[in-house]
Amino acid sequence: MVDQGTTAIPHANPANPLDHLASRRVALVHEWFGATGGSENVFRQISDLLPHAERFVLWKDHDATEPNLRESWLSRTPLRHTKAGALPMMPLVWRTLSRERFDVVISSSHAFAHTVQLGSPEQTRYLSYVHSPARYVWSPDFDGRGSSPLLALPRRILQSADVRLSRHVHSYAANSQEVRARIARYWRRDAVVINPPVDVDYFASAPAADQGQTRDYLLGMGRWIPYKNFDLIIQIADAAGLPVVIAGSGPEEAALRRAAERVRVPVTFEVRPSKERLRQLYWGARALLFPVHEDFGIIPVEAQACGTPVVGLRRGGLLETVVDGETGFLVDSLDPRSFVPPVHQLRELSPDRVRAHAAGFSEQQFAARMAAWIADALR
Template sequence: MVDNLSAIPQAGAPRPLDALRSARVALVHEWFGATGGSENVFRQISSLLPEAERFVLWKDHDAVEPNLRESWMARTPLRKTKAGALPLMPLVWRTLSQERFDLVISSSHAFAHTVRLGSSEETRYLSYVHSPARYIWSPNFDGRGSNPMLTVPRRVLQSADVRLSRHVNAYAANSEEVRARIARYWKRDAVVINPPVDVDYFAAAPAADQHQPREYLLGFGRWIPYKNFDLIIQIAEAAGLPVVIAGSGPEETALRRVAERVSVPVTFEVRPSKERLRQLYWGARALLFPVHEDFGIIPVEAQACGTPVVGLRRGGLLETVVDGETGFLIDSQDPASFVPLIHRLAELSQDRIRSHAHGFSEQQFAARMTAWIADAGR
């Protein structure tokens, strides 16, 4: 965590980034989807530097974000396949524009941190990293890129990733987990600035939502294999409690089959609205999160509603959950091992859980990001 960066400038006081008003600033993101945590980070950084030019590889057709300048790759069929586009991304970031900028800030989870929009002598390069590209550096994490036939191409891309990013002046990581990967793979240090979470919205639920009985366990996210939603259903059965599975994804049919075989009620909420998700958080006894994530915004949203988190003792949960105070962390993935922790949920204070979540607010992100840019961008 960045030290001494929590003070937010008072109204009317000079903003730390005012000195950049006369500078040419570029903000760079990978592909821009309709929804996603990395896209939200990019929006938040953009709000701090509203006059900056904003570049992306391409914008998905259902994304409505204005004023994004797309790369030449957006005019090719490669925009439809991230895997096919991956080998060409370093080239795209080196041929993005002939314009030159004084400061370039990338929001990177693939190759955006390799972008060049000016010489390393005249341009400052900062990069906020969601993760070094998992499909080339840690393919076993979620299975992408783990085909043995991709071993040689992966090594080539790893070498290019390191070689083409030597000009980056400073890195920020979204978690201690990602900071460790940056050190391991790129041999660089980074400050940690956790992503912004809209805790104010989730905490300020209508009274009817806040006073509903907490009767079920909740799992929320994208329904893909490494998110372990089948395990969430099995944990609920072991605990003898109903479970709500919210989200969407390609595993829906398989998960519905799992649900048919268990003895507890399983309710599917497909693509819940933000308002409905807030209702679901407030009505849950606990959010089950047995997954290894880089950071994990969902557990913070749940805690903003006073909902404890029960999940794995690894990754981002080590930063977002205070074990024994705002939830419980466990090393095992045996469904029966979760049951004693679920029986202890009444020991936890909802007020303590909600107050902890406010440390990850959008205001905290803005203050820390502003201080980092002002310091590292000089």
């Protein structure tokens, strides 16, 4: 049976509801820390709420410049270079992280960080913000790294360990309704939903020259890997008869460039655009194409902050970030022809309405909801 928990976010008090934690020992815990990424940004935002907290990570990537991160002993082994290889060791690492004891431990988890223990559950309060239960352990249909039949037994072992070693967690928060449902299905626990922070102020405040663009192309943005469906984005643009810009980077680049040669519309590749360039691309696009099932999806919110509607799948995070028929259009099929009618209806949408919707996912909103959840969970 699913544990019953608070699902509504209480309103934060005008005074900082976390002031009382200044005199308590607090630890913040994250998985591996890369140079960029949505989960890393969540960890930074939580750190800003609790600046006196000790911060622990499995390891920090060599190109990550984040200061004051305490790395685990796993960082001193060759396993730091292979996330898949390190996975079976992670539960052990989180239980042997430090001999120090803390009053409050808050984890930012997309693998096993929520299993960390830095004090007995009777004396230490454990909270966990979950980006997703480990996809390669619980959802191999989403993540091919765990889909091999040879990994069926190891996955079952890790699933059992994941549940057993996380019973001490007092309160969960999920980054979306999609992830909340997985937490209930896999761990039999309830969770508060707190959507990740998006820098909507930056994307909304583009220079006048960027805002005055003619919006004459479609845009695909993200990591160029198979499940992101960038090949489908190219096909959608071809079916709609509109140019498309493919922005990002990843191992599928060569395949996508070959796919671009087979269509009739212009396809432009923007490799690793800067944040400033990405803002320009959002403001110049007629729509962001997002035919992918994501847990949440920060990119669609960034696009909407620029007044750019989203055309994507009626699944996962888009059900929370896009208002169908108002800030974009949601499609039920992966047939590229199904996306053509919505693309031709984009002129009916109000850019002001699109931007206003994105404001609900701001960093300020995240901070208020996160602080309220932590304060409520510690009562």
